[in-house]
Amino acid sequence: MQAGMQKKTACGLTATDVLGAAAFVLLGVSVYMALLYAPTELIQGEPQRIFYMHLPMILAAYLGFLIVFVCGVMYLWKRTMGYDIAARSAAELGVFFTTLVIISGGLWGQAVWGTFWQWEPRLTFTFILWLIFVAYLMLRSAAQDKERVARYAAVLGIIGFLDIPLVFASVYLWRGIHPEPAGMPRAIAMTLFVSMAAFLALFAYLYVLRVRWDRAKDRIEEMYAELEEEHQA
Amino acid sequence: MSKDTGPGAPRVRYAQQLGALLWKDLAIELRTRDTIAAMLVFGVLSLTVFNFAFELRAESLVLVAPGVLWVAVLFAGTLGLGRAYSHERERGSLEGLLLCPVDHSAIYLAKLLANLAYLALAEAVLLPVFDAFFGVEALQPGVVAVILLGTVGFASVGTVFGAMAVQTRAREVMLPILLLPVLVPVIIGSVKATGILLDGRPWSDTWVWVNLLIVFDVVYVAASFALYEYVLEDWG
């Protein structure tokens, strides 16, 4: 039984448990640092602290979409369902984090500009990205045959990923380029570093959970097929 | 093609294959005029609806004109693509084609060219109507070039997504959901470039947008060319 089998470490915990614990400890530390350790930024004031969640989450989402792309290519090449499971889990996580990024970006905007939504390049870009990968998940649920879903999803994942630089370029050209903050104090950089590590670990943990669930589901289908066979025999 | 498909027959040259495939699609369309008619009526209808939608602010009609034109083209085009593929599926002709010894890339190119032809034809009628309705001069070489560039990008992705969408449960809804987000760069680039030209600004002002459209076209014609084959496996 592949789905439930996991190597136990010395104290009876699985590697996944350790990863999860590490992720949540890091998350706790990063929340503490973001709220108390990092100095208040001079230009934006307090709302800038949202950035410590915002940036790592969008990076986690990009990581998810990169996995969708790579696994899409690999699926079309090798045709093993494992790549499809890897791709669909990554897409779901990518959409999850992108949704949080849009919400937190809107609240940040609310605090800084006074409006939840502005057609500002970064927000617009993230929103288009969200739409592309929501379409990906919808396509997955709308096609019937399993193998076909995997193939179509791979094609859409590749096309969608190739679109990222183009959407980015077009949206920035459309709204003009914003000045980026140059150079940051050590405390801010440290906080950012820890929160990035936290979200990376969190992404890995959620990803492992998601993939494990999907594999178990596939295994169940196989077993039903086996039972059916036995029944007929 | 029929007499050349025997096992020992010499391979028909690529260009000839392409021509035959393209002719097949166009001949059917010429006979039924189904897709084109639907696109035209829908396109003109969109222009009319927009005209009413913006009527109360007459002075801004020219300002919104490029967007209106592109929305009409996108909607009519999406409708046309969906229509073309539903017909293809009902007739089952694509499945037959896959059994023929034709290069699969030729099938993509022929489909792309056929879709481009439908779109270009629809645009050729929509443009004068647009000019008349909105009092602008869109029938000028620059605007036509921008529209063609945008249309190539639209058709390249649309040809692949159309084939996928028609195989899903929610066909009619699926195509725009898949297509429109990916087309955002085309929409932005075309609307901006068209607007600049309609404002009477020089052609050189549009180069950023035209470059964006060219990059999109190159990337997506190449990507779709490579990926179409995977969509067509077990089509039908």
Added chain:
Amino acid sequence: MSGITAVYVVFAIVIASIFGYVFLLSRRQREVELELDDLQARLAEKGKGR
């Protein structure tokens, strides 16, 4: 919304969503594992029966 309130709201939403997602995943995992055990048992029984 004042500056620091927005920060708290965002942090709360993010952390709650993450916990929610983990909770959802582990619940789904438990369901799937129960079904898997059940199937395993049924398969074993069938194997013996013949």
